[in-house]
Amino acid sequence: xxxxxxxxDAYQLVAGRSAAVPCPAPERIAALAAGEGSETExxxxxxxxxxxAMCRKELDLLRAAAQGxxxxxxxxxxxxxxxxxxxxxxxxxxxxxxxxxVIPRAPGADVLRGGAPTFAIVxxxxxxxxxxxxxxRWRSVPGATSYTVELLSGAGGLVSSWTTSDTSAAVPDSxxxxxxxxxxxxxxxxxxxxxxxxxxxxxxxxx
Amino acid sequence: MxxxxxxxxxxxxxxxxxxxxxxxxxxxxxxxxxxxAPSELDELVQELRVRLWQARNxxxxxxxxxxxxxxxxxxxLDVIRRRRTDRNVALPxxxxxxxxxxxxxxxxxLFERQDLAARVARAVDGLAAPRRAAVRMYLQGYPxxxxxxxxxxxxxxxxxxxxxxxxxxxxVLRAEGIGPGEAAT
Numbered sequence: 001x002x003x004x005x006x007x008x009d010a011y012q013l014v015a016g017r018s019a020a021v022p023c024p025a026p027e028r029i030a031a032l033a034a035g036e037g038s039e040t041e042x043x044x045x046x047x048x049x050x051x052x053a054m055c056r057k058e059l060d061l062l063r064a065a066a067q068g069x070x071x072x073x074x075x076x077x078x079x080x081x082x083x084x085x086x087x088x089x090x091x092x093x094x095x096x097x098x099x100x101x102v103i104p105r106a107p108g109a110d111v112l113r114g115g116a117p118t119f120a121i122v123x124x125x126x127x128x129x130x131x132x133x134x135x136x137r138w139r140s141v142p143g144a145t146s147y148t149v150e151l152l153s154g155a156g157g158l159v160s161s162w163t164t165s166d167t168s169a170a171v172p173d174s175x176x177x178x179x180x181x182x183x184x185x186x187x188x189x190x191x192x193x194x195x196x197x198x199x200x201x202x203x204x205x206x207x
Numbered sequence: 208m209x210x211x212x213x214x215x216x217x218x219x220x221x222x223x224x225x226x227x228x229x230x231x232x233x234x235x236x237x238x239x240x241x242x243x244a245p246s247e248l249d250e251l252v253q254e255l256r257v258r259l260w261q262a263r264n265x266x267x268x269x270x271x272x273x274x275x276x277x278x279x280x281x282x283x284l285d286v287i288r289r290r291r292t293d294r295n296v297a298l299p300x301x302x303x304x305x306x307x308x309x310x311x312x313x314x315x316x317l318f319e320r321q322d323l324a325a326r327v328a329r330a331v332d333g334l335a336a337p338r339r340a341a342v343r344m345y346l347q348g349y350p351x352x353x354x355x356x357x358x359x360x361x362x363x364x365x366x367x368x369x370x371x372x373x374x375x376x377x378x379v380l381r382a383e384g385i386g387p388g389e390a391a392t
Contacts, residue, residue: 011324015347
C-alpha cells in the first residue's frame, strides 16, 4: 500500500459504518458547512460526520446548497424602482461630497488623506534578532473577533498556530525555537461574516 | 400559476426562474462531485423555488445574493430535518448499497481487503486531532480547498497538517508491516 488512492480505497470500505455516538443537530452540521463556531466544535462535528454516512450526506447537501447559491445568486438585487432611484441619488450625493473634499480646489487647499493603518505585525520588527521567549504584537483590526497566529519555519512550513482575541501573544513554551534559525510569523484577523484579512509575513531570527 | 410555470412570466419572475435554474446547475455539479443522488438535490431545489417565490410574492421586496444563500441553507436544513424524522424511509439505492468490492474476488481476498481497511481505519483513529480531521476528509475524497474552507485553515496549514497526517498514518501502517510506506502526497 503506497499511494494515496490505495489508502482511500481501503479507508472508504469501512468509513461511514462506525459512528458510535449520536448524530449532531442539523444546525451544528450547518455551522460546520459554513465554517462557523470554534475550531474545537468544527473538529468534533467533522469527526462524527466523516464516520457517519448520513451526516456526511447532510454536510455535502448543505455545502452544495451554500456553494450553489453563491455561484448562482445575482450580482444585483431586485429593488423597487423608487428604491433604486433613491439609492442612485444618495450615491451621487456621496460621491459629490467626497470629490468636494478630496479634489484640490486651489493651491494650498486641504486634501483628505489617511485611512486605516495597515494590518501588520509590529513586534518583532522585520528581520529582528530576538531572544526567547518571543513576543508578537500586531495592529488591531476594528471589528475583528479573533486573531490566528501562524509561526512558520524558514522554509515556510507551519511550526505552530494558535488563536487569541488579543493583539499580542508569546510563542508558547511548548514550541522549541532553534537558536540561530530564522522564522516567519503572520496573523489572520477574523471578522464577522466569514471575512478574513491577513498581515504580511514578518521574519525574525532567534539568538 | 404554479411556481414552476414558465408561461407569461413578468421580468422579475423570469429572473427568479433563471436563478433557480442556475442554482440547480451549480448545485448539481457540486453534488455530483460529492456523490449526492439527483433525487436528494431535487428536493432541495423544490424547497428553494417555493421559498423564493413566496418571498417575492410576500412581504419581501428584494432578493439579494445573501438572501438566496440563507434561503438555500434554510431549505437544505428543512430537507435534512424531514429525513431525520423518518429515518425508517429507505435510503436511496446508491446510499444503502455496500461499497463496491470486486465481485470476482475470492472470499479470502475479500477478507484480506476488509481486514486491511479495518487496520487503516484504526490507524486513522489514532492520529492527533487536527491531522486526523484533515486525513479523514482527504481519504473520503475531499480536495484540500474544501478541507481548508470547512476548517477555516489557511492553505499552508491545511497542506502541512495533511502531509504530516498522511506521514503519521504511513508510519503506523509500516510498523504493522503494511506497505513500504512511500510518501505519495
